[in-house]
Amino acid sequence: MTNASGDPESTARPAPAVYLDTASSEPLHPAARETLLAALDAGYADPRRLHGPARSARLLLDNAREVVAECLGVRADEVTFTSSGTDAVHRGLLGLRLGRARQGTAVVHSAVEHSAVLRATAWVPGEHAAVGVDRHGRVSPGDLADAAARPGVAVAAVQSANHEVGTLQPIAELAEALGEVPLFMDACAGAGRQPLPDGWAAAAASAHKWGGPAGVGLLLVRKGARWRNPFPGDDRIDERSSGFENVPAALAAAAALRAVTTTAREVAQRQAELIDLVRTRVAALPDVEVVGHPTQRLPHLVTFSCLYVDGEALVHALDRRGFAVASGSACTASTLAPSHVLAAMGALTHGNVRLSLTREAARADVEAFLDVLPEVVTDLRAEVGL
Numbered sequence: 001m002t003n004a005s006g007d008p009e010s011t012a013r014p015a016p017a018v019y020l021d022t023a024s025s026e027p028l029h030p031a032a033r034e035t036l037l038a039a040l041d042a043g044y045a046d047p048r049r050l051h052g053p054a055r056s057a058r059l060l061l062d063n064a065r066e067v068v069a070e071c072l073g074v075r076a077d078e079v080t081f082t083s084s085g086t087d088a089v090h091r092g093l094l095g096l097r098l099g100r101a102r103q104g105t106a107v108v109h110s111a112v113e114h115s116a117v118l119r120a121t122a123w124v125p126g127e128h129a130a131v132g133v134d135r136h137g138r139v140s141p142g143d144l145a146d147a148a149a150r151p152g153v154a155v156a157a158v159q160s161a162n163h164e165v166g167t168l169q170p171i172a173e174l175a176e177a178l179g180e181v182p183l184f185m186d187a188c189a190g191a192g193r194q195p196l197p198d199g200w201a202a203a204a205a206s207a208h209k210w211g212g213p214a215g216v217g218l219l220l221v222r223k224g225a226r227w228r229n230p231f232p233g234d235d236r237i238d239e240r241s242s243g244f245e246n247v248p249a250a251l252a253a254a255a256a257l258r259a260v261t262t263t264a265r266e267v268a269q270r271q272a273e274l275i276d277l278v279r280t281r282v283a284a285l286p287d288v289e290v291v292g293h294p295t296q297r298l299p300h301l302v303t304f305s306c307l308y309v310d311g312e313a314l315v316h317a318l319d320r321r322g323f324a325v326a327s328g329s330a331c332t333a334s335t336l337a338p339s340h341v342l343a344a345m346g347a348l349t350h351g352n353v354r355l356s357l358t359r360e361a362a363r364a365d366v367e368a369f370l371d372v373l374p375e376v377v378t379d380l381r382a383e384v385g386l
Helices: 030-039 052-072 085-099 115-123 141-148 171-178 247-262 264-283 311-320 340-345 363-383
Strands: 079-082 104-110 129-131 152-157 183-186 202-206 217-221 288-291 301-306 352-356
Touching: 030 247, 052 079, 052 217, 052 247, 079 085, 085 104, 085 115, 085 152, 085 183, 085 202, 085 217, 104 115, 104 141, 115 183, 129 141, 141 152, 141 171, 171 183, 247 264, 264 288, 264 301, 264 363, 311 352, 311 363
Parallel strands: 104 129, 104 152, 152 183, 183 202
Antiparallel strands: 079 217, 202 217, 288 301, 301 352
16 A cells, blocks of 8 residues: 555554563563674674684673573573573473483473473373462472372473463472472573572573563573483584574673663562552452462562453453553463463453563553553443443
8 A cells, every 4th residue: 555645554553652561572671782783793603613703603602691690590501592482491391301211201280381381291292290279370389299209200390480470489399399300490481580499400581571682592401400402403512402593682682681680679679569559459340350479479460350351352452542461371362262371270261461561661651551441341341231
């Protein structure tokens, strides 16, 4: 299509005025943008080669690994850059499983894990088991230990924080209860926002969740963990990686991680106060349930369910008002399938909204959302005769 002057018209919609979906992806941090642009000119070469440009790329990659290790409290040789958080989840979980092949093939996991864990588990043979959670989404150390004590269990998988409702899991207690069974931890939702808990053997994180570029994941494998590559091998030095690392993006991810961890406590306090406001105001609405743990949760995220309202309709109505939010399962939102997380918690699986704040989120924007929400919910209920 063209306009009156003959120029092509854009069919893209303008960006929403208030972005409230950072649990899906955080906007690129200025530190990441600056570093990425600078690194594009120096990090293009294959860091495995021996010539000058390759050595420069290798120095950049090593520097990125050192920065990530320092920010997350791990060793540099425990850090591997992958192509995504999903890739890191698959490699971490299945690698621990393969490392314990003599003990068994089964995976036990919480019922609220991300689809990356669920699909990886379904991909391999074994009598896998999902462990139930309480109404806040937390798994009991005793229940997990009982499931892991069955013959043939190789590994357990529990996320550090839930992607959808923000509930934190007692990782250190779970790891202690598991004994010799190693724990894989999906840390994608909370890495960079809170310190990593203790007790895990391998973990995964995703750079775009903390303001790094998309397409960069982190696989963390503790020194001494029994991990074996579950996929076809590569000729790279690090057996935990595959293919050519995106060196500029890895460096940008590290720069963003350093920036956000430096201010994490201050930002978390400010975000938690805003989320408390949302929880209080939303809970006062008729037939609306706030889900997730009231205190043991990520500071920037809240999910609530509205009875008699369709989640897709809620998203579109709020989008028209200038607010970008998520609905449906955190890992199947493109299909708006009912949330397996909310179902496992015994909560309403439809009519849910996940709101997650940016690091610069303003109180005025949150209050504007809260002012609009009751009218939107009322209008949608009226459309179905309620």
